[in-house]
Amino acid sequence: GENVEQHPSTLSVQEGDSAVIKCTYSDSASNYFPWYKQELGKRPQLIIDIRSNVGEKKDQRIAVTLNKTAKHFSLHITETQPEDSAVYFCAASNPNSGYALNFGKGTSLLVTP
Amino acid sequence: NAGVTQTPKFQVLKTGQSMTLQCAQDMNHEYMSWYRQDPGMGLRLIHYSVGAGITDQGEVPNGYNVSRSTTEDFPLRLLSAAPSQTSVYFCASSNTLQAAFFGQGTRLTVV
Numbered sequence: 001g002e003n004v005e006q007h008p009s010t011l012s013v014q015e016g017d018s019a020v021i022k023c024t025y026s027d028s029a030s031n032y033f034p035w036y037k038q039e040l041g042k043r044p045q046l047i048i049d050i051r052s053n054v055g056e057k058k059d060q061r062i063a064v065t066l067n068k069t070a071k072h073f074s075l076h077i078t079e080t081q082p083e084d085s086a087v088y089f090c091a092a093s094n095p096n097s098g099y100a101l102n103f104g105k106g107t108s109l110l111v112t113p
Numbered sequence: 114n115a116g117v118t119q120t121p122k123f124q125v126l127k128t129g130q131s132m133t134l135q136c137a138q139d140m141n142h143e144y145m146s147w148y149r150q151d152p153g154m155g156l157r158l159i160h161y162s163v164g165a166g167i168t169d170q171g172e173v174p175n176g177y178n179v180s181r182s183t184t185e186d187f188p189l190r191l192l193s194a195a196p197s198q199t200s201v202y203f204c205a206s207s208n209t210l211q212a213a214f215f216g217q218g219t220r221l222t223v224v
Contacts, residue, residue: 043217095209
């Protein structure tokens with residue numbers, strides 16, 4: 001089955017700095033890669049996603065890049081703010097498993113003022 | 114729209130008891146799935162469904178059953194609860210190559 005690895009497990013940055021979280025996946029059939037933000041006690045919320053026919057996608061301060069050959073994808077958050085502090089999860093999915101999500105173990109991001 | 118609705122929000126069970134976690138979605142999504150979330154383990158897939166009448170196992174299916182008799186509902190059954198099943202459970206639904214929406218979660222404690 002699919003195996004998704006996520007690094008780092010914790011990340012501390014100062015407000016205004018950039019944050020980068022990296023993930024790798026193992027199943028070449030995976031073709032959809034969402035990123036979720038989860039605040040304490042809340043459900044995961046989608047922040048950005050990318051499909052395998054696209055190399056990069058940007059939404060304001062958030063961007064995701066995908067390298068299909070290397071099977072890795074990354075989340076970039078620029079101009080970080082304290083409200084960006086949360087746990088971030090990457091995931092990979094493919095049609096062979098009903099687009100169910102295979103998650104990385106998460107990155108706890110702390111943005112200090 | 115309510116989106117994905119899970120009930121109950123909290124539950125305490127005794128070891129050996131059975132129960133059903135309910136999940137319903139009103140977005141006419143094809144795909145539904147169940148995850149459990151444990152500290153340091155991320156979210157792990159329990160079971161998933163690609164449509165009414167079709168289910169399959171995920172990474173951690175032991176001790177859980179599912180069925181999908183309608184497009185809207187995807188209940189998760191714990192057959193004989195064990196302390197190792199203490200966790201937060203999330204249900205999600207989606208369509209092809211689209212974002213999965215999560216329910217608010219069920220916090221289950223087995224004593």
